[in-house]
Amino acid sequence: MSIASQATDRVIIFDTTLRDGEQSPGATLNAEEKLAIAHQLALLGVDVIEAGFAVSSPGDFQAVKTIAEQVGKADGPIICSLARATRKDIQAAAEALQPAAHPRIHTMISTSDIHLQYQLKKSRSEVLAIAQEMVAYAKSFVDDVEFSPMDASRTDPEFLYQVLETAIASGATTINIPDTVGYCTPKEIGILIQGIRENVPHIDSVILSIHTQNDLGLATANALAAIEHGVRQVECTINGIGERAGNAALEEIVMALQVRKHYFNPYFGRSVNSDVPLTNIKTQEIYKTSSLVSQLTGMLIQPNKAIVGANAFAHESGIHQDGIIKHRQTYEIMEAASIGLPENRIVLGKHSGRNAFRTRLKELGFELSEADLNKAFNRFKEVADKKKEISDWDIEALVRDETQNQVESGFQLEHVQVICGDCTCPTATITVVTPDGKILTDASVGTGPVDAVYQAINHLVQIPNQLIEFSVQSVTGGIDALGTVTIRLAYQDRIFSGQASDTDIVVAAAYAHLNALNRLYRYLQTQKIPAQVSE
Numbered sequence: 317m318s319i320a321s322q323a324t325d326r327v328i329i330f331d332t333t334l335r336d337g338e339q340s341p342g343a344t345l346n347a348e349e350k351l352a353i354a355h356q357l358a359l360l361g362v363d364v365i366e367a368g369f370a371v372s373s374p375g376d377f378q379a380v381k382t383i384a385e386q387v388g389k390a391d392g393p394i395i396c397s398l399a400r401a402t403r404k405d406i407q408a409a410a411e412a413l414q415p416a417a418h419p420r421i422h423t424m425i426s427t428s429d430i431h432l433q434y435q436l437k438k439s440r441s442e443v444l445a446i447a448q449e450m451v452a453y454a455k456s457f458v459d460d461v462e463f464s465p466m467d468a469s470r471t472d473p474e475f476l477y478q479v480l481e482t483a484i485a486s487g488a489t490t491i492n493i494p495d496t497v498g499y500c501t502p503k504e505i506g507i508l509i510q511g512i513r514e515n516v517p518h519i520d521s522v523i524l525s526i527h528t529q530n531d532l533g534l535a536t537a538n539a540l541a542a543i544e545h546g547v548r549q550v551e552c553t554i555n556g557i558g559e560r561a562g563n564a565a566l567e568e569i570v571m572a573l574q575v576r577k578h579y580f581n582p583y584f585g586r587s588v589n590s591d592v593p594l595t596n597i598k599t600q601e602i603y604k605t606s607s608l609v610s611q612l613t614g615m616l617i618q619p620n621k622a623i624v625g626a627n628a629f630a631h632e633s634g635i636h637q638d639g640i641i642k643h644r645q646t647y648e649i650m651e652a653a654s655i656g657l658p659e660n661r662i663v664l665g666k667h668s669g670r671n672a673f674r675t676r677l678k679e680l681g682f683e684l685s686e687a688d689l690n691k692a693f694n695r696f697k698e699v700a701d702k703k704k705e706i707s708d709w710d711i712e713a714l715v716r717d718e719t720q721n722q723v724e725s726g727f728q729l730e731h732v733q734v735i736c737g738d739c740t741c742p743t744a745t746i747t748v749v750t751p752d753g754k755i756l757t758d759a760s761v762g763t764g765p766v767d768a769v770y771q772a773i774n775h776l777v778q779i780p781n782q783l784i785e786f787s788v789q790s791v792t793g794g795i796d797a798l799g800t801v802t803i804r805l806a807y808q809d810r811i812f813s814g815q816a817s818d819t820d821i822v823v824a825a826a827y828a829h830l831n832a833l834n835r836l837y838r839y840l841q842t843q844k845i846p847a848q849v850s851e
């Protein structure tokens with residue numbers, strides 16, 4: 317059964333974290349990281365995973381193929397690849413998607429005059445012919461074909477209707493309307509969708525989809541407005557990452573549909589009070605997915621980010637706290653538990669044992685192997701010696717450090733020591749173990765302690781790189797808080813990120829730098845470029 321005939325009584329969640337999300341400057345993911353995110357997206361319950369743009373690089377082709385093989389099972393989500401409206405792109409998408417039980421080719425071509433004139437240098441009639449031919453070509457490989465008229469919101473409506481009619485006649489099963497440059501307001505999106513529904517023959521035989529960008533901060537509002545006007549698929553990303561200012565955030569769309577279901581129900585022909593969810597998303601997996609994506613892309617989440625920001629469920633002011641204590645709903649429209657953040661029932665500290673630690677991890681959604689659990693527990697005890705109370709945020713940072721942040725092969729940090737002060741030249745002494753087991757030590761001076769650490773590690777590891785971003789985020793409040801350091805390094809035209817947490821931010825910086833360098837080291841290995849190690 318095609319998806320068009322399945323699901324118009326709910327919203328199909330099309331996740332494009334691994335395609336548009338990965339277009340966020342600096343958020344490049346390798347195939348292994350993409351696979352880890354795809355597995356988590358499947359657990360989250362997304363209907364479609366846009367796994368990449370197969371033709372764009374051999375690495376992305378492989379990532380789409382591996383996700384198709386390992387996540388695109390019969391009972392799993394649809395796996396999709398983007399393709400320009402060219403034979404080469406469509407062939408690459410079809411080949412990479414071959415192992416998927418439910419493959420989808422998403423082909424697109426610009427339709428606005430500004431894109432036609434300056435980018436494609438083609439006439440309207442040429443674009444119309446290309447759309448017709450390429451949708452039919454995609455259809456020769458798979459049943460499920462999505463078509464996007466790029467820059468739809470700035471396209472002459474009459475021409476847009478014509479292109480969409482042609483795409484449907486050629487076999488498209490989903491028609492996606494992109495507000496490519498994030499230009500529309502919610503009211504305009506409503507008018508655009510209504511116009512399409514009223515003027516495109518057979519539009520009701522396909523799934524109508526919306527793709528919003530966040531240039532004016534309106535991506536979520538625009539997507540919700542489109543839903544009110546009959547759209548039944550939303551394209552979105554975890555944490556709203558994506559090209560420029562990003563895309564509509566999955567967690568915002570899903571929680572808006574969940575928390576305000578009584579408002580949205582009538583748009584789905586349901587009775588106002590129906591409690592049947594409007595998406596298939598397991599909302600309790602949202603927080604974990606958000607953390608994983610932030611971790612692997614190196615894109616930090618702003619504390620006041622809706623749904624998943626550190627402050628989203630925090631109450632600071634007395635009047636609010638008083639209200640919450642008396643009756644939670646005075647200042648909360650949803651519970652932290654609904655996105656997978658449990659209430660803090662057991663206080664963990666230096667006297668806690670493995671059982672309490674394991675139980676808390678389970679509640680936070682982490683299932684660790686015995687070996688990973690032991691590593692994380694040892695780190696927990698070290699931190700508990702320095703910090704009075706360990707919060708869920710601390711535990712999560714530690715576990716991510718011990719499991720997701722560690723790049724298996726590469727250099728290991730053995731020792732870091734820093735001397736600094738107002739009358740001293742900041743000096744770092746670093747010891748690392750090389751991939752082939754040599755123990756190397758070096759000392760360097762820098763403009764500050766972090767710079768000294770950076771110089772000393774670079775001197776030992778000898779991999780050319782440029783530090784383009786260094787940021788520190790406090791995991792919780794207080795003087796004894798864990799700090800998470802994010803580092804981004806550039807090597808030629810590629811960017812590699814690393815993250816680490818510690819109560820000492822200089823130590824966290826050393827680990828984060830080495831984690832980023834290890835990603836770069838592995839990349840050099842795949843390119844067969846030798847890394848020189850100082851003797």
Ligand SMILES: CC(=O)SCCNC(=O)CCNC(=O)[C@H](O)C(C)(C)COP(=O)(O)OP(=O)(O)OC[C@H]1O[C@@H](n2cnc3c(N)ncnc32)[C@H](O)[C@@H]1OP(=O)(O)O
Nearest residue numbers: 339369371372373400401402424425426435436466496559
């Ligand atoms: C709105 C969006 O998010 S669209 C998706 C954007 N994502 C990306 O671009 C990421 C991946 N992209 C890439 O890796 C590369 O751009 C590639 C592999 C796709 C193409 O690389 P190149 O062949 O070197 O082309 P380049 O990127 O310089 O220019 C794009 C070309 O595609 C053409 N093009 C753009 N969109 C389309 C389309 N939908 N259908 C057909 N051709 C298109 C452009 O006109 C240009 O052609 P030209 O070189 O004849 O002028």
Ligand SMILES: CC(C)C(=O)C(=O)O
Nearest residue numbers: 424464466494496527
């Ligand atoms: C490829 C399309 C859907 C896109 O990302 C956009 O137009 O923003």
Ligand SMILES: [Mg+2]
Nearest residue numbers: 336496529559
């Ligand atoms: Mg986009």
